[in-house]
Amino acid sequence: MIEFDSVTKIFQEKDRVFTALSDISLSISKGEAFGIAGKSGAGKSTLLRMINALEEPTSGTVTIEDTTLNNVNKIHLRSLKKRTGMVFQQFNLLYNKTVAENVHLPLELHNHPTHLTVEEALHFVGLKDKKDQYPSQLSGGQKQRVGIARALITRPDILLCDEPTSALDQNTTEEIVQVLKKAHKAFDMTIVVVTHDLLVIKALCQRAAVLENGELETIIDVSQSNKQTADRPYYERAIEVLGSD
Amino acid sequence: MIETINLYFEHVLEYLPRMLESLGETGIMLFFAILAAILLGIPVGTLLFLTSSGNPMEHHLLNRLVNTLVNIIRSFPFLLLVVAMQPFIRQIYGRATGDPIAASFPMIVIAIALYARFVEQSLNDIPKAIIETAQSMGATTWQLVWKFLYVEARSSLVIGFTTAVISFVSYSTIMGVVGGGGIGDFAIRYGYQRYETDIMYTAIVLIILLVGLFQWLGLKVAKILDKR
Numbered sequence A: 001m002i003e004f005d006s007v008t009k010i011f012q013e014k015d016r017v018f019t020a021l022s023d024i025s026l027s028i029s030k031g032e033a034f035g036i037a038g039k040s041g042a043g044k045s046t047l048l049r050m051i052n053a054l055e056e057p058t059s060g061t062v063t064i065e066d067t068t069l070n071n072v073n074k075i076h077l078r079s080l081k082k083r084t085g086m087v088f089q090q091f092n093l094l095y096n097k098t099v100a101e102n103v104h105l106p107l108e109l110h111n112h113p114t115h116l117t118v119e120e121a122l123h124f125v126g127l128k129d130k131k132d133q134y135p136s137q138l139s140g141g142q143k144q145r146v147g148i149a150r151a152l153i154t155r156p157d158i159l160l161c162d163e164p165t166s167a168l169d170q171n172t173t174e175e176i177v178q179v180l181k182k183a184h185k186a187f188d189m190t191i192v193v194v195t196h197d198l199l200v201i202k203a204l205c206q207r208a209a210v211l212e213n214g215e216l217e218t219i220i221d222v223s224q225s226n227k228q229t230a231d232r233p234y235y236e237r238a239i240e241v242l243g244s245d
Numbered sequence B: 001m002i003e004t005i006n007l008y009f010e011h012v013l014e015y016l017p018r019m020l021e022s023l024g025e026t027g028i029m030l031f032f033a034i035l036a037a038i039l040l041g042i043p044v045g046t047l048l049f050l051t052s053s054g055n056p057m058e059h060h061l062l063n064r065l066v067n068t069l070v071n072i073i074r075s076f077p078f079l080l081l082v083v084a085m086q087p088f089i090r091q092i093y094g095r096a097t098g099d100p101i102a103a104s105f106p107m108i109v110i111a112i113a114l115y116a117r118f119v120e121q122s123l124n125d126i127p128k129a130i131i132e133t134a135q136s137m138g139a140t141t142w143q144l145v146w147k148f149l150y151v152e153a154r155s156s157l158v159i160g161f162t163t164a165v166i167s168f169v170s171y172s173t174i175m176g177v178v179g180g181g182g183i184g185d186f187a188i189r190y191g192y193q194r195y196e197t198d199i200m201y202t203a204i205v206l207i208i209l210l211v212g213l214f215q216w217l218g219l220k221v222a223k224i225l226d227k228r
């Protein structure tokens, strides 16, 4: 369980004070796929980054599985990050490492008792044949698959995705959504997805928070369409997306 | 014409043993400078990067201190640095003049400061997202440096190193003033002071070839290492 309790984040710069998040309280259950929606600058990334302590609340608390992050020491934080995977908008791969080396990287940082092999992780995202290539030789969608494989190899309890499809085109977005969906089913983990793309949340998440100007507007239960988006004809999707109000 | 060429080769042959000896002295000075650049220049440059603001080991005082030190050494006219270091070298090495090892001390100092700057610059060029990724994985600072930063910076580290070594060659040519010898000193002594112009130009061409070789080798290695 991930719990935000009255979390406020204020960024202090030289000549301005900026409230990125104000008084956010919400809780995400274990195993849930949770979306955080909002326009650019709404505070989505800041909220997400608090879950693995990349960002610290100015006030309020973030609690992960009974551990309140505000008062844990460095070693404990490391072990928390060890159980959390992260997927980035710009993939953040090391361009001087091969696909296999990139995916293996998290295993070199910590001792993980249960983890996937590089082959298993790459097989899962459908990139087994690319393992000796370098990221510069891959398409955007393939790079993001590498990013996902790298996050999954440690078998994380929590997977954080920050705009995982925002650098990709529509078709590739759907592919990546399917990979994340499959991962959620297969690995029994909590997924938190930040995106401005409502369709991604619709396809992937059970609930979603909507942020605006650092404030939590509402939390919605996402009504899942049973129909698999990717399998349906384009015109049907066009009617659904464009025709509904 | 042929006679002139023959004469030239005879002349060079006559000076060859002394020329090779000078090259050996240059080699000794470069060796120490290169060793210092790698063993100390890289850590100092990394420290400069890590302690600068917004980075994982942010520390204003330490950063300011090391930064100032590097600036002072780099802005010191090298000839004056050599002279200023004499008492210090005598203290720890026993003698300050007359051999290439004594002459290596100022080379070491400038090598550390010069390459540290290049290393800092190389690390600055890495996208901040890489640091964030390492932190999101819970990497220690040590792991960040070795498994992320040096990996992504490696080809620019090599290019900076090449540029630094070429500067070391240049610095080494004036070490004759403290009897350090070297190929530069050779060119000055035989060519400039004893009017053996052909010998001087031969030595200069040799230095240019040496620099060219470093340049070529450095770019080649950097290219092999760069997969971006």
Ligand SMILES: Nc1ncnc2c1ncn2[C@@H]1O[C@H](COP(=O)(O)OP(=O)(O)O)[C@@H](O)[C@H]1O
Residues within 6 Å of the ligand: A011, A012, A013, A018, A019, A020, A038, A039, A040, A041, A042, A043, A044, A045, A046, A047
């Ligand atoms: N380190 C920072 N320093 C100052 N302001 C920041 C910092 N990080 C984010 N912000 C500001 O906080 C606001 C929310 O940012 P962010 O969480 O990245 O929004 P989103 O992900 O929804 O686009 C933005 O206006 C941004 O400029």
Ligand SMILES: [Mg+2]
Residues within 6 Å of the ligand: A044, A045, A046, A162, A163
């Ligand atoms: Mg964002």
